[in-house]
Amino acid sequence: xxxxxxxxRLLTAEELTNxxxxxxxxxxxxxELKPLxxxxxxxxxxxxxxxxxxEDNALVAYLLMVRPVGCEVSQLDxxxxxxxxxxxxxxxxxxxxxxxxxxxxxxxxxxAECPEKAEDEAMAVRRxxxxxxxxxxxxxxxxxxxxxxFRVLVLPCCGGKVRSPEEAxxxxxxxxxxxxxxxxxxxxxxxxxxxxxxxxx
Numbered sequence: 001x002x003x004x005x006x007x008x009r010l011l012t013a014e015e016l017t018n019x020x021x022x023x024x025x026x027x028x029x030x031x032e033l034k035p036l037x038x039x040x041x042x043x044x045x046x047x048x049x050x051x052x053x054x055e056d057n058a059l060v061a062y063l064l065m066v067r068p069v070g071c072e073v074s075q076l077d078x079x080x081x082x083x084x085x086x087x088x089x090x091x092x093x094x095x096x097x098x099x100x101x102x103x104x105x106x107x108x109x110x111x112a113e114c115p116e117k118a119e120d121e122a123m124a125v126r127r128x129x130x131x132x133x134x135x136x137x138x139x140x141x142x143x144x145x146x147x148x149x150f151r152v153l154v155l156p157c158c159g160g161k162v163r164s165p166e167e168a169x170x171x172x173x174x175x176x177x178x179x180x181x182x183x184x185x186x187x188x189x190x191x192x193x194x195x196x197x198x199x200x201x
Contacts, residue, residue: 003093068178117149139165140194
């Protein structure tokens with residue numbers, strides 16, 4: 001499959017609902033999935049959007065992005081290639097192309113499940129390896145989001161530059177502040193430095 005021949009377009013609410021029910025529930029652990037209503041409400045409010053990547057009319061992959069107005073970064077919320085298209089390098093090609101579609105973002109922030117906390121440790125290790133091969137840098141910071149644990153990664157975007165790992169995490173906290181609201185995000189999201197110390201932003 002030639003990635004150059006694929007078409008990117010934003011999904012409608014109906015298309016996103018179908019992707020959630022038919023693809024995301026298979027591709028991600030239940031504890032890692034936001035409720036569908038939360039995802040749809042975020043898109044309706046303009047704080048998130050979802051790319052569908054197609055070959056002709058067939059869905060090849062989907063990328064759910066969070067980028068509230070005023071944020072300098074885009075957050076990759078969920079990304080998966082459909083099973084029948086995997087193992088051909090298409091995922092790496094799509095991730096490399098993502099910055100071209102996220103116009104104006106300084107960087108793309110990625111949360112990858114911590115292997116030591118994951119239900120499927122081997123899968124979490126493979127995800128981290130995949131992101132590293134695609135150029136994403138591990139900040140060394142850890143995030144506790146609702147009931148799941150993640151490593152925070154940074155993928156440079158469109159010539160932009162995040163100055164430090166702490167700045168990347170600060171930008172991620174800003175995304176949550178803008179999407180969840182002040183009391184909610186502080187109740188459900190906690191960040192830890194590489195030395196394990198909790199940090200409040």
